[in-house]
Amino acid sequence: MDERTKVLVRARAEGRCEYCQILQSLYPDFVFHVEHVVARQHGGVDLPSNLALACHLCNGVIALQPGGNMRYFVSSVFKYAKSEAN
Ligand SMILES: [Zn+2]
Numbered sequence: 834m835d836e837r838t839k840v841l842v843r844a845r846a847e848g849r850c851e852y853c854q855i856l857q858s859l860y861p862d863f864v865f866h867v868e869h870v871v872a873r874q875h876g877g878v879d880l881p882s883n884l885a886l887a888c889h890l891c892n893g894v895i896a897l898q899p900g901g902n903m904r905y906f907v908s909s910v911f912k913y914a915k916s917e918a919n
Pocket of ligand 1: 850851852853854855887888889890891892
């Protein structure tokens with residue numbers, strides 16, 4: 834993916850991991866990367882609609898999966914964690 838696309842995705846994310854929504858500014862030690870939602874090896878394309886800004890935790894979860902769309906899975910986990918906390 835080109836730099837322009839990465840800049841666009843980072844701007845859209847407004848400094849948050851697009852999976853778990855944590856703010857990059859609150860976790861300066863976390864490395865955030867622009868990642869493919871559907872991996873290239875599974876047919877994912879280099880378009881903003883298939884890219885997401887991800888913290889290293891979400892990036893790690895995604896990397897362990899055999900492919901496919903992890904956005905729903907990860908956001909569900911964090912919604913569950915939030916509801917448990919209340
Ligand atoms: Zn995250």
